[in-house]
Amino acid sequence: MVRRNVGSALIGLIAVVTVAIERPVHAQTQPGTNTGLPTVVVLATGGTIAGAAGSDVQAAYKSGQVGVDQLLAAVPQTKKLATLRGEQVANIGSQDMNDEVWLKLARRVNELAAMKDVSGIVITHGTDTIEETAYFLNLVVKTRKPIVMTAAMRPSTALSADGPLNFFNAVAVAANKDAAGRGVLVVVNDWIHGASSLTKTSTTAVQTFLSPLSGLIGSVAYGGVEFYRGPVGRHTTESEFSLDGVAALPRVDVIMAYENMDGVLIDAAVAAGAKGVVIAGVGNGNMTASAVNALAKHAKAGVVCVRASRVVTGRVGRNVEVDDDKLGLVASLDLNPQKARVLLRLALLKQRTNTELQRLFEEY
Numbered sequence: 001m002v003r004r005n006v007g008s009a010l011i012g013l014i015a016v017v018t019v020a021i022e023r024p025v026h027a028q029t030q031p032g033t034n035t036g037l038p039t040v041v042v043l044a045t046g047g048t049i050a051g052a053a054g055s056d057v058q059a060a061y062k063s064g065q066v067g068v069d070q071l072l073a074a075v076p077q078t079k080k081l082a083t084l085r086g087e088q089v090a091n092i093g094s095q096d097m098n099d100e101v102w103l104k105l106a107r108r109v110n111e112l113a114a115m116k117d118v119s120g121i122v123i124t125h126g127t128d129t130i131e132e133t134a135y136f137l138n139l140v141v142k143t144r145k146p147i148v149m150t151a152a153m154r155p156s157t158a159l160s161a162d163g164p165l166n167f168f169n170a171v172a173v174a175a176n177k178d179a180a181g182r183g184v185l186v187v188v189n190d191w192i193h194g195a196s197s198l199t200k201t202s203t204t205a206v207q208t209f210l211s212p213l214s215g216l217i218g219s220v221a222y223g224g225v226e227f228y229r230g231p232v233g234r235h236t237t238e239s240e241f242s243l244d245g246v247a248a249l250p251r252v253d254v255i256m257a258y259e260n261m262d263g264v265l266i267d268a269a270v271a272a273g274a275k276g277v278v279i280a281g282v283g284n285g286n287m288t289a290s291a292v293n294a295l296a297k298h299a300k301a302g303v304v305c306v307r308a309s310r311v312v313t314g315r316v317g318r319n320v321e322v323d324d325d326k327l328g329l330v331a332s333l334d335l336n337p338q339k340a341r342v343l344l345r346l347a348l349l350k351q352r353t354n355t356e357l358q359r360l361f362e363e364y
Helices: 002-022 070-076 075-081 098-114 130-140 163-174 265-269 287-298 335-347 354-363
Strands: 039-044 083-090 120-124 145-148 184-188 189-195 218-221 224-227 252-256 274-283 306-309
Touching: 039 070, 070 075, 070 145, 070 224, 075 083, 075 098, 075 163, 083 189, 098 120, 098 130, 098 189, 098 354, 120 163, 130 145, 130 184, 145 163, 145 274, 145 287, 163 184, 163 265, 252 265, 252 335, 274 287, 274 335, 287 306, 306 335, 306 354, 335 354
Parallel strands: 039 083, 039 120, 120 145, 145 184, 252 274, 274 306
Antiparallel strands: 184 189, 189 218, 218 224
């Protein structure tokens, strides 16, 4: 039943998006003629944008049901923006995103970016972990060419699906020369986010992604691209991180702080092999005295311990209510727990002092 609906829904979406995209784009970013269009490679990983449901008005659906060829066929208007090639890297819900796909995706992006005939890359992804994948790629891909990720909150079969226009806009940004050198970008619901700044804020709303601390990189309306600023932090060609010779990433666990927290979960994470622990603390990265003592014990033994916050927005300052210097802890500063984990995993690929680790959180 679901598979029969996918084809018919995609055909219907073509008509819907055709009407929408016939509106004029901004003159300064109006695509040229069909000759000499940039080449954009689409790497599909699954997610809701490739999801399908049994009907167009039900909440339940399954991610990763539509392949990259169907995705490209569903939005033919992109042919006015770029010459597209598609590759299926994975087809999973992003809740199942894993290191194997991350490493495969990053290496393929680097391979494609090195090709002279490739102008940009679009990556389709689920919304659940897109901010983590985007930040990971932002630290390990080595190119100034546009790398643009996109996603959807509604499956391809849904009434008023958001995926087709998100995809169209993502291609427009990837084909735009002004997108070069801005690091990995995420285009969703007409907004352009930087990989280090965006976070998911709603479980179901279409406007789920915000960049609460530093704001948007730009906006895109029906292919009309406008940039406001550059990204925050070092990235891509400026990054010191590399995946050369890397077969696996170190284990780092995230543990949420809460009322009456003890050190049991922190101890368990270290016993399970964690080389680093990130605490999603209360307020300004705070936690109970018992948890602080457990964290300090493991930090002294060589486990890297980072204080982040479970609060959606705000900076975790160093040596505010917790004496990080004395206890040997690292403050996440602007990074939320999930991104702090990404940065720490890459940082742990080589031996570093706490001073060096804190520098990474300041610069990235």
